[in-house]
Each structure stands twice: as structure tokens, then as C-alpha cells.
Amino acid sequence: MQPSVKSQDTYPSRAATRNGSPVKWFLLFWLIVIVAGGYGAYSYSNHLKDQMVAQLTAQSQQQMAALRSDYEQKLSALSKEVTELQGQVQSFNELLTFTKDNANNKTDNSNKLYTQLNEVRKQLDVLQKEMDLLK
Numbered sequence: 001m002q003p004s005v006k007s008q009d010t011y012p013s014r015a016a017t018r019n020g021s022p023v024k025w026f027l028l029f030w031l032i033v034i035v036a037g038g039y040g041a042y043s044y045s046n047h048l049k050d051q052m053v054a055q056l057t058a059q060s061q062q063q064m065a066a067l068r069s070d071y072e073q074k075l076s077a078l079s080k081e082v083t084e085l086q087g088q089v090q091s092f093n094e095l096l097t098f099t100k101d102n103a104n105n106k107t108d109n110s111n112k113l114y115t116q117l118n119e120v121r122k123q124l125d126v127l128q129k130e131m132d133l134l135k
Contacts, residue, residue: 074134089124
């Protein structure tokens with residue numbers, strides 16, 4: 001019985017070396033899979049973040065362009081109104097000077113013209129303030 005004992009002690013068992021090696025390879029394989037999965041998730045999240053940033057940038061640029069065009073339209077409309085009111089003020093001033101020259105003490109037309117002129121000036125001031133706010 002002794003020879004069988006010697007053969008086991010002198011030669012390493014193949015079962016022990018075979019069992020250790022596949023376990024190491026299996027663990028190494030799963031470690032590689034886990035690391036690759038983590039890297040893939042990280043890369044994909046960065047890709048999604050870049051896409052969202054690009055979409056938000058494009059959307060904000062579109063909104064800014066719409067706001068800019070709306071602002072320019074309102075500003076041009078207000079400037080047209082201001083020029084129209086300035087023309088009305090000028091015509092009222094001319095009419096007022098004409099009526100002052102031709103009026104006598106009994107007529108009440110000059111007071112009406114002054115009242116109309118004051119109303120137009122108030123409207124002009126309001127429009128000027130709105131235009132200043134838009135700037």
C-alpha cells in the first residue's frame with residue numbers, strides 16, 4: 001500500500017490544477033463583462049447627454065429667434081404709431097396757430113384744439129414710454 005501513497009504525494013493531482021484554472025478564467029471573464037458593461041453604460045449616458053444638450057440648444061435658439069422677430073414687429077408697429085401721432089400733433093399745431101390767428105374773443109374753438117392737442121401729446125408720451133420699455 002505504500003507505493004500507492006508515494007505516487008499520490010510525488011505527483012500533483014490533475015484535478016486540483018484543472019479545478020483552479022477554470023474558476024480563474026470564469027471570474028476573469030465576468031470581470032471583463034462587468035467592466036465592459038460599465039464602460040458601455042457610461043459611454044451611452046454621455047451620448048444621451050450630448051444629444052439632449054444639442055436639442056435644448058436648438059430649441060432655445062428657435063425660441064430666441066421667435067422672440068426677436070416678435071420684438072422687432074412690435075417695435076416697428078410702435079414706431080409707426082409714434083410717427084403717425086407726431087404727424088397729427090404737427091397738424092394740430094398748425095390748425096391751432098391758424099385758429100389763434102383767426103379767432104376772436106367769443107369763439108371757443110381754440111380751447112377745443114388745446115384739449116385735443118393735450119390728448120394727442122399724452123398718447124404720444126404713452127407710446128414713447130412703451131417704445132422705451134421694448135428697447
